[in-house]
Amino acid sequence: DTAVSQTPKYLVTQMGNDKSIKCEQNLGHDTMYWYKQDSKKFLKIMFSYNNKELIINETVPNRFSPKSPDKAHLNLHINSLELGDSAVYFCASSRGGTSNQPQHFGDGTRLSIL
C-alpha cells in the first residue's frame, strides 16, 4: 500500500487555468507538507500543516491555497496558473513534534503549463 499518494502524477494545462493536486497519507502522521522542485531539481518547502493547521507558508503567492480537510489529507489548489508554476510538486508527511522523524514523500506531480 502506498504510504503517501498524490494524484494526478502528471498535469498538463493552459496558462490561466485553475487546478488541484490531491495528497493522502495512510501512515497516521499528523504533519503534512508541500514542496516544489523546479527545473534545476531544487526542492523548497511551500507549506506545512500540523493537525490541519497551517504552520509554515514560505512566501508562496496566494494563488496557491492548501486545504487540509483532515490529518490524512492535504490538497493544493492553484489559481490562475502561470508559466513559472511548471515544476514537480511533492507532498510529504511525518510525525510532527519530533524532528528526527523522517518525512515520507509521495511520488510527485509534474505540472506543465502550456
Next chain:
Amino acid sequence: AQTVTQSQPEMSVQEAETVTLSCTYDTSESDYYLFWYKQPPSRQMILVIRQEAYKQQNATENRFSVNFQKAAKSFSLKISDSQLGDAAMYFCAYRSLVVADKLIFGTGTRLQVFP
C-alpha cells in the same frame, strides 16, 4: 537562516567502487538533524540515512555511511560497493529543532554508476 550546500553537481563511480558525496551546511543551532535522500529517475524521494547532531557516532545503513563533522559543519555520504541501482540524484537536507516542520535541501548531486 540555515543553508545547505552540495558543491558537486555531478559525480561518477565504477560499479563496486566507493564514492563520497559532499555536503556542508550553515547554522547557529547546536541541535538539529541531517538527512540524505535519494531521487532515482522514477522521481521518488527515498530516505537513505539520517544523523542526529547530538550523536558523535556516524550513522550507517548497510553500504551507506556518513562522515559527520559537527565543528566543520560537514555531512558527507559514503557509498561502498556501488551498484548500478545507486545511480540517482542525492540530496542533503537539514531539519532544525526550533522550526521543525520543514527540510532545507541542498541543490543535489547527480551520481552516475558505470559498469
